[in-house]
Amino acid sequence: MQNPAPRLGRPRDSHIDQAVLAAARELLAESGYVGVTMAATAARAGVGKAAIYRRFDSKAELLFAATLHGMDIEPPADSGSLRGDLRAMARVIHERLTSPAARQVIPPLLAEMSHDAELTGRLQNTFVASERRDLAVIVERARKRGELRRAPDPALAHLLLGGPIFLALLVLPDPMDTARLDAIASAVAAGLTTEPGDSPAD
Amino acid sequence: MQNPAPRLGRPRDSHIDQAVLAAARELLAESGYVGVTMAATAARAGVGKAAIYRRFDSKAELLFAATLHGMDIEPPADSGSLRGDLRAMARVIHERLTSPAARQVIPPLLAEMSHDAELTGRLQNTFVASERRDLAVIVERARKRGELRRAPDPALAHLLLGGPIFLALLVLPDPMDTARLDAIASAVAAGLTTEPGDSPAD
Amino acid sequence: MQNPAPRLGRPRDSHIDQAVLAAARELLAESGYVGVTMAATAARAGVGKAAIYRRFDSKAELLFAATLHGMDIEPPADSGSLRGDLRAMARVIHERLTSPAARQVIPPLLAEMSHDAELTGRLQNTFVASERRDLAVIVERARKRGELRRAPDPALAHLLLGGPIFLALLVLPDPMDTARLDAIASAVAAGLTTEPGDSPAD
Amino acid sequence: MQNPAPRLGRPRDSHIDQAVLAAARELLAESGYVGVTMAATAARAGVGKAAIYRRFDSKAELLFAATLHGMDIEPPADSGSLRGDLRAMARVIHERLTSPAARQVIPPLLAEMSHDAELTGRLQNTFVASERRDLAVIVERARKRGELRRAPDPALAHLLLGGPIFLALLVLPDPMDTARLDAIASAVAAGLTTEPGDSPAD
DNA sequence: GAATAAACGAGACGGTACGTCGCGTCTTAAG
DNA sequence: CTTAAGACGCGACGTACCGTCTCGTTTATTC
Known part of the structure; x- marks a missing residue:
């Protein structure tokens, strides 16, 4: 991921964030990690490649964000033992x-x-x-x-x-x-x- | 690795096996897995790419053979507990x-x-x-x-x-x-x- | 170039015209035609890209205007022969x-x-x-x-x-x-x- | 164009030279200079992009070779005046x-x-x-x-x-x-x- | 000893993803 | 409506590497 806070100019379109992540997840499911292509992800998301690279530094960062990021685990409840x-x-x-x-x-x-x-x-x-x-x-x-x-x-x-x-x-x-x-x-x-x-x- | 036993024609030069594995290990140490290139390995070993592919099906197999293969662990001695x-x-x-x-x-x-x-x-x-x-x-x-x-x-x-x-x-x-x-x-x-x-x- | 005559709202800032043309000429001298970038021209002029495109339809038009436009030749004097x-x-x-x-x-x-x-x-x-x-x-x-x-x-x-x-x-x-x-x-x-x-x- | 004379390794396939030049000429006729793409040329010629770049340093060189190279003019006959x-x-x-x-x-x-x-x-x-x-x-x-x-x-x-x-x-x-x-x-x-x-x- | 068969060095080949860059448009908030 | 800033869609570029193929040459075994 990249820096989150510009305040000038056109703001990032958050729909694109979602579309890109969704596209990446779909392609991942269909074709596996290697099969996921930046170009295909962009196309699937209806987005330019640059819009992806503006958000993620690399394919690895993209797929991390698409799959693992935010997958927080809940604090464990006390089971008594x-x-x-x-x-x-x-x-x-x-x-x-x-x-x-x-x-x-x-x-x-x-x-x-x-x-x-x-x-x-x-x-x-x-x-x-x-x-x-x-x-x-x-x-x-x-x-x-x-x-x-x-x-x-x-x-x-x-x-x-x-x-x-x-x-x-x-x-x-x-x-x-x-x-x-x-x-x-x-x-x-x-x-x-x-x-x-x-x-x-x- | 590949099938070992043709009996016709010129036999495999076993010096090449060693040279290739050594070259792969050197490049691995210098540049990491991604930095190891089949072409560079061949060049370093003074060998054609085909000679490598005749021995190993892929870059992964080559590097497996160069680093992990034969690294057998000895049966554990009895320590008493x-x-x-x-x-x-x-x-x-x-x-x-x-x-x-x-x-x-x-x-x-x-x-x-x-x-x-x-x-x-x-x-x-x-x-x-x-x-x-x-x-x-x-x-x-x-x-x-x-x-x-x-x-x-x-x-x-x-x-x-x-x-x-x-x-x-x-x-x-x-x-x-x-x-x-x-x-x-x-x-x-x-x-x-x-x-x-x-x-x-x- | 584009249509010159809007009469409503904020009027065009004519300083910008000059700043843009000057920036284009500078960049042209420094980096040649290909090296001139709309983004760089805008930045050099302290101006947004939109301000340039409001004035010129394309990079070609901009550079034409910056270098050739108005370069009129004087009517030839009679030299006698x-x-x-x-x-x-x-x-x-x-x-x-x-x-x-x-x-x-x-x-x-x-x-x-x-x-x-x-x-x-x-x-x-x-x-x-x-x-x-x-x-x-x-x-x-x-x-x-x-x-x-x-x-x-x-x-x-x-x-x-x-x-x-x-x-x-x-x-x-x-x-x-x-x-x-x-x-x-x-x-x-x-x-x-x-x-x-x-x-x-x- | 590039150096013409290697004597080692697999020789250049001259069919490819012709196919590439023909593809470039076709695309040029269909889409103009800008419309000619290295990727499209490669595809049309049934060839990889690398095979083109091995022969021509750039799109410009390719199109020069495809259109102007060898277009020699014949020595002018004597017309009498x-x-x-x-x-x-x-x-x-x-x-x-x-x-x-x-x-x-x-x-x-x-x-x-x-x-x-x-x-x-x-x-x-x-x-x-x-x-x-x-x-x-x-x-x-x-x-x-x-x-x-x-x-x-x-x-x-x-x-x-x-x-x-x-x-x-x-x-x-x-x-x-x-x-x-x-x-x-x-x-x-x-x-x-x-x-x-x-x-x-x- | 000639013929055969495979290995060899070199490097061209098809394919394909990568990440970068520029253009011209669009979208904000500020004025 | 203009402005500065900058995100956007598009799409070409040239690079790199993989694994395969094709040369001409070398080296053993087989006839």
């Missing part, structure tokens, strides 16, 4: 990652990250930051509940919970079922609950 | 994923997977299958040792252990340190050890 | 065509003529018509003087005198010197003086 | 300039000359140089015949004869008829025959 909270959280994370659009778009965007710092920031912000924030809440809740003696690093919790989902999305052929999702959440809950010193050998 | 085995395994997985070449190459290859079934198989075989096999050994060992009452699904173990490492590689800016790697392994060990029914709410 | 008159006329024509601005602008405008009838008319009026008129005067003067038995077609005279100057401007690398200009005028004078039937073979 | 030779020469020049393709292409190419030195050379070579050469022959023939005491500068002769034709082509609406062409040639013959000192006032 750490494990319950993690299960809910796992489902939320999973859901967000496995929408058809997201499945199409995430791998190429991850590939783009190496040459696009701005996109990198955007992706990290969308996924990592918000999820860590929510996990911090969950973990703190568990500590207050007495399930945890000390609240572990939310970043660790995020890796433990989100990592398996992420890996499954990217390299496994078939989507995960709820049972497996719950098994992951349970294992993470157990892993977080057990103190580092609890195990016999260290 | 599940947690110790997982720590060793975590380090092995991490090491393999974070070589400079692998970091450059993995994201684009993941993106390529959607339109290249052969590559998909190759990647899954290299990463998922071998790691699952090794984890199966580890888990079975722990069961025999008495650490686990029932051996959990190796696929689950793989997701739990490999997922966090994978996620960190792809979306986090900085590499993981050993402490975090160990923390992950410990948490996974605890998660696997705790029976599903042990927790109060299920 | 056809040859003298033609020499004076040749210099006038040459001078008008070889100002730096004119050299930059004439070839593109000639190219534009094929798709712009209005511009065609303007150019023909500026160059052909006025020069023919003046040549008609010169030729008629020569007839009265007795140098010519019959006044030849002024259009022919114009082609004979203006053509060589034009050709030199467009395709020759270096500008013409006065000697050559005089030689051309002399030859044309001789050519017009000699009756068609004077030559042996016809 | 300077005037006859000039008439023949005038017709040859006129004919070359007024083919439909040439009429379309010459004005834009003249406009391109200012930013394309190579094209400038090509055009000067095609038109100026060859015509001067032929005129030198004609003038020398006339001198030997005794029609001229001294052979005038062929460059001057070229300006006098070619200039009017050129001017008529570029700025006059309608094509010239043969009568006018002959009148020009006659006038030039007379102009060249008359010695500079013959006229009363110098």
Whole structure:
């Protein structure tokens, strides 16, 4: 995305924003990430290519905005237990990652990250930051509940919970079922609950 | 890669295999995945493009072969405990994923997977299958040792252990340190050890 | 150019006319015809693009107005001989065509003529018509003087005198010197003086 | 055009040369210079754009090659008189300039000359140089015949004869008829025959 | 040893997306 | 109604890269 606030001259037509994003989503669904073309998107939206490039610096930014931007996750409700909270959280994370659009778009965007710092920031912000924030809440809740003696690093919790989902999305052929999702959440809950010193050998 | 066995005519020059792979690795280090060009690779190797395409079906296959192929992981030694085995395994997985070449190459290859079934198989075989096999050994060992009452699904173990490492590689800016790697392994060990029914709410 | 006479609402700011033309001339000198951009001209003049298009229909019209319009040639003084008159006329024509601005602008405008009838008319009026008129005067003067038995077609005279100057401007690398200009005028004078039937073979 | 002589690798397909030039000529006839598009030319020729750019540096070079290149004028036959030779020469020049393709292409190419030195050379070579050469022959023939005491500068002769034709082509609406062409040639013959000192006032 | 078959270096080829740029029009708010 | 600013539709440009094909040449195996 680009700078949002000019106050002089003709203002951006917000209908175009919507038309472009919609066109991009349609083409993505029809032809996949590679099949989405700036020219085709412009044509589908009834818009000039320049109008797109005025809003998005690149195809990657466009498709990010069309699919992932604003897909905020809701703050997790208190289920009464750490494990319950993690299960809910796992489902939320999973859901967000496995929408058809997201499945199409995430791998190429991850590939783009190496040459696009701005996109990198955007992706990290969308996924990592918000999820860590929510996990911090969950973990703190568990500590207050007495399930945890000390609240572990939310970043660790995020890796433990989100990592398996992420890996499954990217390299496994078939989507995960709820049972497996719950098994992951349970294992993470157990892993977080057990103190580092609890195990016999260290 | 392609079929290896014609027996007529001039045989393949095996020097070329090496020269091409070396050239690809050099260019990858210099310019990143996108910067690697088949033409440049051929030129650098002192070779025609056809000689490359005779060996590799596509740029993706070439770079896979140049960086990831044959990077087999050694079967994990018995450390005496599940947690110790997982720590060793975590380090092995991490090491393999974070070589400079692998970091450059993995994201684009993941993106390529959607339109290249052969590559998909190759990647899954290299990463998922071998790691699952090794984890199966580890888990079975722990069961025999008495650490686990029932051996959990190796696929689950793989997701739990490999997922966090994978996620960190792809979306986090900085590499993981050993402490975090160990923390992950410990948490996974605890998660696997705790029976599903042990927790109060299920 | 466009219709000059609105009488309602805010009157045109005549400072803008000058600023635009000056900006166009500056940019023309700096960057040549192609390098002149409507946007850049507007910016240089401190003016909106609309203010330019309100005055000129196109880039071609603008640059015509900025460089050639009003460049009227003075009626030729009587030098006492056809040859003298033609020499004076040749210099006038040459001078008008070889100002730096004119050299930059004439070839593109000639190219534009094929798709712009209005511009065609303007150019023909500026160059052909006025020069023919003046040549008609010169030729008629020569007839009265007795140098010519019959006044030849002024259009022919114009082609004979203006053509060589034009050709030199467009395709020759270096500008013409006065000697050559005089030689051309002399030859044309001789050519017009000699009756068609004077030559042996016809 | 570009360098003609590689001896390694796959040779240029000369069918493509012809197909591209033919396509360019067709499109030129259908849509005019501006209407000719590199993409359309490629499509029409059943060829990739790169194959065109490999042969021609720019649209201007392509259209030059498609219309004017190789349009050499034949050496003028001896008609027995300077005037006859000039008439023949005038017709040859006129004919070359007024083919439909040439009429379309010459004005834009003249406009391109200012930013394309190579094209400038090509055009000067095609038109100026060859015509001067032929005129030198004609003038020398006339001198030997005794029609001229001294052979005038062929460059001057070229300006006098070619200039009017050129001017008529570029700025006059309608094509010239043969009568006018002959009148020009006659006038030039007379102009060249008359010695500079013959006229009363110098 | 000649014939065959394939590999080889070089680079042309078809195709196609990219991002940029300019033109001339349109849309604001301000005057 | 004019102005400054600048967004808009359109569409061409020239570049780049992919993966394939075509040369002429080289190098083994097979007849």
